Amino acid sequence: GRIDGQLLVVDGLEKAFGGNKALNGVNLTARPGEVTALIGPNGSGKTTLMNMIGGFYRSDAGVIALGDGELQTLTSDAVARRGVARTFQTPNIPEDITVLESVQTGRYSTDRVSMVSAILRLPKYRRVVRDDRAEAMRVLDLVGLADQANEKASDLPLGNRRLLELARAVVARPALLLLDEIASGLDEDEILRLAELVRQIRASGGTVVLVEHNFDLVLKLADVIYVLARGEVIAQGPPEEIETNPRVLTEYLGI
Numbered sequence: 001g002r003i004d005g006q007l008l009v010v011d012g013l014e015k016a017f018g019g020n021k022a023l024n025g026v027n028l029t030a031r032p033g034e035v036t037a038l039i040g041p042n043g044s045g046k047t048t049l050m051n052m053i054g055g056f057y058r059s060d061a062g063v064i065a066l067g068d069g070e071l072q073t074l075t076s077d078a079v080a081r082r083g084v085a086r087t088f089q090t091p092n093i094p095e096d097i098t099v100l101e102s103v104q105t106g107r108y109s110t111d112r113v114s115m116v117s118a119i120l121r122l123p124k125y126r127r128v129v130r131d132d133r134a135e136a137m138r139v140l141d142l143v144g145l146a147d148q149a150n151e152k153a154s155d156l157p158l159g160n161r162r163l164l165e166l167a168r169a170v171v172a173r174p175a176l177l178l179l180d181e182i183a184s185g186l187d188e189d190e191i192l193r194l195a196e197l198v199r200q201i202r203a204s205g206g207t208v209v210l211v212e213h214n215f216d217l218v219l220k221l222a223d224v225i226y227v228l229a230r231g232e233v234i235a236q237g238p239p240e241e242i243e244t245n246p247r248v249l250t251e252y253l254g255i
């Protein structure tokens, strides 16, 4: 990597929408096998930053390095092929396939194999799909959706669709997993299952960057927290430092 020991290095990132500077020189690093959280008030630039790492927006200036490569000029598809998976606030799950199928095909979303081929079980993929079943069931079990494996994915209630989207992202074994507000719309029990899944991703060496409003959840899950305000990083550090940082308390928590 460009900076020793880091998987992701964001350096001097800038983005304006019209005259509005959403990101004003943001620097951020994410270490492999760690959970890096982005917090900050509404409009502070968290979603913009996630969109730029995922290749959904073009930057005005700055570098986004993943391992030895740079992402800032790539399309979102090209970023996905480099191993970056992303969840959305509104779960993005194909229609007309079962919960199990949607997890089995989740694996293909970060490489060149088209999901459609996988669903149609072209001979080439038949074996792969069968082998994926056990792992897909294991992940479904982990998020508490094993009993719904054969239900239609789009029929699940929102909380379950969110857990399903996370399960799909996990089986893709991304180098970097971007999670956007995954706890919103979930009840306490679902949040516990989700937290367990994020811990498992981290334990298996996965690297996660997440945006999350639920401060208690962030404190529990994150190794490092970045606090954004008005498009700038105003504080960064481990949860125990951020939790007691006076600037964070006034700017973000309003205490």
Ligand code: ADP
Pocket: 017, 020, 021, 022, 040, 041, 042, 043, 044, 045, 046, 047, 048, 049
């Ligand atoms: P957060 O995720 O922290 O709530 P955002 O990244 O959504 O913040 O927004 C940061 C700023 O950029 C806000 O002022 C917002 O209005 C603006 N912004 C974000 N996306 C767009 C867009 N697609 N078009 C215009 N302005 C945008």
